[in-house]
Amino acid sequence: MADNAVEIHNLVKTYPRVKAVDDVSFNIEKGEVFGLLGPNGAGKTTTIRMLLTLVQPTSGSIRILGINALSDPGKARHMFGYVPQDVSVDGELTGWENMLMYAKLYDVPRQNREKLIKEALEYLGLSDRANDMVSKYSGGMMRRLEIAQTLVNRPKILFLDEPSIGLDPSARRFIWDHIEKLRREFGTTILITTHDMEEADRLCERIGIMDRGKMVTIGRPAELKSSLGGDIVSISSQTPGFIEKLKELGYSLISDSTNGHIDLVVADGEKQIPNLLASLHAHGIVIETVSLKKPTLDDVFLHFTGARIEQGDSFTQAKQTRRTIRRLS
Ligand SMILES: Nc1ncnc2c1ncn2[C@@H]1O[C@H](COP(=O)(O)OP(=O)(O)OP(=O)(O)O)[C@@H](O)[C@H]1O
Ligand SMILES: [Mg+2]
Structure with a gap:
């Protein structure tokens, strides 16, 4: 359908010992912020990696802005920006150098690079720190740089894996403001995964809860809460x-x-x-x-999965990695 940025039908990924994704279907509308929630091992990362065309599904179909992502992965990839959960910037380069590396990797034409990098840094409030080593950045600035990197590619769909994990409350709010701004000003379609219910409630127009490979419910936060x-x-x-x-x-x-x-x-x-x-x-x-x-989204999550959502080790891990990058300077 014309108004969907992502359409997934009957997606299955079977590994030898586990059905990581078990007959999942859902759409993400253009310009929507969609949240994928679920306990550890639910199949969120596998789903995202299939969308990113990094993992081949066992069966099912994926359309990205009308493109069949399975038969035409190269074309689909041009639509994406991806910020992984783990820190992806290099502490031993400056902000500008990190941006340049990404722009080259994504084939941003040479004549546009400087302008696009400048704009992206400006957009994420990093212009005055562009020439500093990233190891001198705070955790929140590193995350902003990672988002800025994806913007040089002008993505239509942005995948953010745990966008604010390990950040302190003010840096977290700053990231949220920027995600909202991207959606508002560029109409970017955004898929996030998160363990943070406040983040899901605040940012996501719709949420899909996965559990043991299945999509157990999809709805707007308010609908999900009243569905109890x-x-x-x-x-x-x-x-x-x-x-x-x-x-x-x-x-x-x-x-x-x-x-x-x-x-x-x-x-x-x-x-x-x-x-x-x-x-x-x-x-x-x-x-x-x-x-x-x-009811809160926490209660909804508990109702559908039988467990309270936990950040587990990933929160501490993310925090430590950013600290390590800083220490290595
Ligand atoms: N390459 C792989 N080979 C075998 N099994 C895998 C592979 N990748 C994922 N799995 C299994 O598939 C299931 C879903 O994993 P996935 O990483 O998608 O979950 P998740 O929802 O992202 O969990 P988390 O919250 O811990 O990141 C798990 O049982 C996992 O062990
Ligand atoms: Mg995961």
């Missing part, structure tokens, strides 16, 4: 049989209990809490604490 069907009520009790009683009473538990603490989805929670407490009380259950909140 109510408010989140957290209750704790040490009375034996507390959880079973809640199940018997027909409540929808969002997770397994930990230490007598459980989250439930309750329609119209504010009004229903007194009834809930009264019926638990009538069954001899002593409630220790109770609280109510609107």
Whole structure:
């Protein structure tokens, strides 16, 4: 369809021991910021690498702005910019030199290079640091330089793997502002993967949650939150049989209990809490604490995957790599 930048149908990638991507279909509209979320091993990177034409799918189809990416990968690649999760800039070169290397790699015509590099550095607020060694940059500046590099190629679709991982809150917000600006001013279609629910909520117009190779749900953040069907009520009790009683009473538990603490989805929670407490009380259950909140993307993630999202080691790793680059100067 004309308004889709990316169209994926029945995509499968099978490795000898695992079906990394299992019959996944979704579209990304032109100019949309789409977020791919999922626990470790869900198949996000494999999906992105197939889109980037770096991994050959076992079956299925991929169209990038109307181009069949499987039969015409070279043409599709011209549409892309890709910022991998791991640091990709060279600390021993200046910002300008890093940009130049990228521009040459992506065949940016010689006569345009200087102008495009200048503009991209300016766009990401790095002009006055262009001639400094990257090892003197902060983590946030390195990430901005990586995004600036992709701009010399004027990509129609930008793939950002964990765009703000390992950055401090102000650098993170700065990156977010720039991603929003790119979409707004250039209409760039952006696919991000992230472990950061605040980032997903803030940046993404739609989110796809993957789990064990499958796409388990797709929607706008607000739709996904309301798809849970109510408010989140957290209750704790040490009375034996507390959880079973809640199940018997027909409540929808969002997770397994930990230490007598459980989250439930309750329609119209504010009004229903007194009834809930009264019926638990009538069954001899002593409630220790109770609280109510609107569902967050975290709750949505937990509901669909059975796990809270964790940044795991990747956050620390990203931070350390940037520090190492600085130390090596
Ligand atoms: N080259 C490969 N050979 C064999 N198995 C692979 C290969 N690449 C990925 N896998 C497996 O495919 C599954 C999906 O991996 P993938 O890296 O796509 O997940 P992910 O969602 O990106 O996870 P993470 O959040 O940890 O980055 C995992 O079980 C992984 O071990
Ligand atoms: Mg991955």
